Every structure is written in structure tokens, then in C-alpha cells.
Amino acid sequence: MPSRLSMTLQGLAVSALTAVGSVVVWTKHSHFEPMDLATDPTIKSLLFSKFNPNKNPPFYDVCVRRIPLSKLDTELIEDARKGGSKLVERFAQGIWAGRGFTIQRLLENYQHKNETTKHQLWTKRDLRESTYPIGTELADHFNVVDRPNSTAILFRCGDSPLKSPDGPRPSDGLFEMSAETNFDSGFAEFRLKTIFYQGEGKAEKAPFAGEWFMPWVHRVYARIWMETGVGNCKKGMFVIE
Numbered sequence: 001m002p003s004r005l006s007m008t009l010q011g012l013a014v015s016a017l018t019a020v021g022s023v024v025v026w027t028k029h030s031h032f033e034p035m036d037l038a039t040d041p042t043i044k045s046l047l048f049s050k051f052n053p054n055k056n057p058p059f060y061d062v063c064v065r066r067i068p069l070s071k072l073d074t075e076l077i078e079d080a081r082k083g084g085s086k087l088v089e090r091f092a093q094g095i096w097a098g099r100g101f102t103i104q105r106l107l108e109n110y111q112h113k114n115e116t117t118k119h120q121l122w123t124k125r126d127l128r129e130s131t132y133p134i135g136t137e138l139a140d141h142f143n144v145v146d147r148p149n150s151t152a153i154l155f156r157c158g159d160s161p162l163k164s165p166d167g168p169r170p171s172d173g174l175f176e177m178s179a180e181t182n183f184d185s186g187f188a189e190f191r192l193k194t195i196f197y198q199g200e201g202k203a204e205k206a207p208f209a210g211e212w213f214m215p216w217v218h219r220v221y222a223r224i225w226m227e228t229g230v231g232n233c234k235k236g237m238f239v240i241e
């Protein structure tokens with residue numbers, strides 16, 4: 001179960017951002033797609049079975065945003081054509097250094113930055129410059145656990161990366177950012193996939209089963225992150241303030 005704290009953080013961040021702007025209009029280009037648990041590569045991965053050994057039911061959602069390649073930074077598109085990973089890295093930089101994550105980042109800084117966690121990424125600048133190799137830890141709440149291919153970065157979330165790094169923990173999640181280019185259709189597709197589960201012990205129900213509020217807050221948060229991430233990949237547009 002993702003910790004209540006992190007859910008409170010999401011709620012605070014969402015309400016603050018909702019108050020300042022018309023989030024609905026700003027984020028209207030994203031939609032949510034169904035996910036097939038039987039075939040999804042993250043659910044099928046060894047990492048997921050390691051962190052969720054009892055196969056507890058997960059909460060999940062997938063936020064998707066399509067955008068014409070012509071709107072994106074040419075350098076990133078040329079790199080993608082050669083099989084490079086700069087597009088998904090720029091997407092991640094935009095999300096972590098962007099304003100959608102600012103409130104949670106500052107609260108995490110305040111509560112969890114100390115001698116033990118100072119090697120992690122905490123500042124906007126660090127988050128904007130990292131290329132997110134496996135092992136990167138940020139804001140004591142996310143760490144890169146896999147780079148399955150050149151278009152995806154897989155983070156672990158839901159608790160501190162220092163807690164049970166190689167085994168299950170009560171509050172856990174996997175969060176994948178991906179950016180794929182399709183040169184035939186002329187579009188890029190950005191995705192944010194969230195999977196939350198109770199890793200330790202046995203759970204009958206998925207986190208938030210039967211609830212509507214937290215899933216809704218989470219979707220708003222994902223849509224906001226999507227815009228700051230994609231915005232950072234656009235031509236001549238560094239939206240990071």
C-alpha cells in the first residue's frame with residue numbers, strides 16, 4: 001500500500017496546482033488506456049515478482065499522450081532515430097525538475113534530506129541534469145530500478161529507496177516513463193505507467209479498491225506530470241522555471 005504520506009503529498013500538490021491554473025484545459029491532451037495484467041511486461045518482470053512475492057493485487061493506471069514529431073526538439077528525434085535514449089531522459093528531466101513535482105520535492109527535502117540521503121537528487125538542477133541510470137535515487141521516494149530498453153525508465157516508488165532495497169516492503173510501487181517515436185505515423189507516444197501494491201504480507205484487495213478519490217487525484221497528478229515532461233521535449237521550449 002503506498003504510504004498515506006505520499007498520498008497526502010499528491011493531494012496537496014494537486015490541490016495547489018489546481019488552484020493556480022486551469023489544469024483541466026492544460027492537461028486535456030492526455031488520456032488513460034487500459035492495461036492487460038496478463039501480458040504487461042512490467043507485471044511479468046522479475047523485479048515485480050521479487051517485490052511482490054505473494055502476487056498481491058495491484059492498483060494501476062496508464063496515462064498516454066500523443067504528439068506530432070514535428071513539435072519535438074529535432075536533436076531528440078534524430079537521437080531516437082538512431083536508437084538513442086535522449087527523448088525519454090529529457091521527458092524524465094522535465095517531470096522531476098518541473099513544477100508538477102515541486103511541492104512534493106520541497107516537502108521531501110524538508111522531511112527526508114539529511115546525511116544519510118544527501119547522495120540522492122534533491123534540487124531542480126540535479127534533476128534536470130541527470131540521465132537517470134540504474135541506481136539513481138531521488139527525493140528519498142524514487143529510484144531507477146531498470147532501463148528495459150532505450151525508450152523506457154523504470155522507477156520504484158511508494159517508500160524510501162533505503163528501505164528494503166532488494167526485498168518486498170509494505171508500501172510499494174513501480175512507475176515507468178516511456179517515450180516511443182513512430183516515424184511512419186509521424187507521432188511520438190509518451191506514457192506514464194503506475195503500479196501500486198502491498199509487497200509484504202498478503203493482501204486480498206488492491207490499494208484503493210472501491211475508492212474513487214485517490215485514483216482520481218492520482219490521475220490528475222499523472223496528467224500534470226505528463227505536461228511538464230512533454231513540454232520539456234518540445235522544440236525551443238524549456239518549461240522548467
Ligand SMILES: *[C@@H]1O[C@H](CO)[C@@H](O)[C@H](O)[C@H]1NC(C)=O
Nearest residue numbers: 041042148149150151152180
Ligand atoms: C520497452 O520496455 C517496456 C517495458 O518493458 C515495454 O513496455 C516497451 O514495449 C518496450 N519498448 C520497445 C520499443 O521495445
Ligand SMILES: *[C@@H]1O[C@H](CO)[C@@H](O)[C@H](O)[C@H]1NC(C)=O
Nearest residue numbers: 111112114115116117140160
Ligand atoms: C535521514 O532520513 C531518512 C529518511 O527519512 C531516515 O530513514 C534516516 O533515519 C535519517 N537519518 C538521519 C541520520 O537522520
